[in-house]
Amino acid sequence: MDDVPQDITNPILKEIISRMNLQPFPETSEEIRLNIIKLMRKVFTMTNYHNCFVFNLTDLSFMLAKALGDQYPDVKREASSFVMDLSKKLGDKIDDNAGVIVKALAQNLSHQHSKVRKITIEAIGEILLTPRGGAHTGEVIILLSQIVNDKASDTRKMSY
Numbered sequence: 001m002d003d004v005p006q007d008i009t010n011p012i013l014k015e016i017i018s019r020m021n022l023q024p025f026p027e028t029s030e031e032i033r034l035n036i037i038k039l040m041r042k043v044f045t046m047t048n049y050h051n052c053f054v055f056n057l058t059d060l061s062f063m064l065a066k067a068l069g070d071q072y073p074d075v076k077r078e079a080s081s082f083v084m085d086l087s088k089k090l091g092d093k094i095d096d097n098a099g100v101i102v103k104a105l106a107q108n109l110s111h112q113h114s115k116v117r118k119i120t121i122e123a124i125g126e127i128l129l130t131p132r133g134g135a136h137t138g139e140v141i142i143l144l145s146q147i148v149n150d151k152a153s154d155t156r157k158m159s160y
Contacts, residue, residue: 061097114152
């Protein structure tokens with residue numbers, strides 16, 4: 001993937017992000033939305049084009065917030081994994097945009113699927129570990145304290 005020039009990658013990412021920021025999603029197929037998030041995550045993790053993502057980080061954050069609100073649980077899980085990757089590699093840069101992502105993640109803490117709740121807790125943890133991530137603790141602390149009583153044991157374990 002590194003053989004694709006960065007000057008081509010940036011406009012493609014920008015177009016994908018702007019398209020995914022539309023509500024309702026132009027892609028009515030859940031699988032297409034899932035594959036778009038998977039593709040973007042793969043480009044981020046498998047290349048050194050992090051600058052393309054940094055350049056579009058504000059729009060990307062809003063896109064991820066919308067993906068985290070998707071009705072399809074697999075899209076929520078993949079978007080949460082992407083948030084974790086971004087937090088680990090761009091922690092100091094994602095701080096300014098973390099608020100919108102944390103709010104979207106917080107809504108998934110009460111999702112009916114325990115897998116969604118579990119990966120949401122992981123993603124929130126990664127954001128809170130960024131240099132200024134602690135500023136968002138207040139937005140999720142009450143919801144995280146309720147996870148201690150979650151019906152799924154794996155999810156309860158994640159809260160500790």
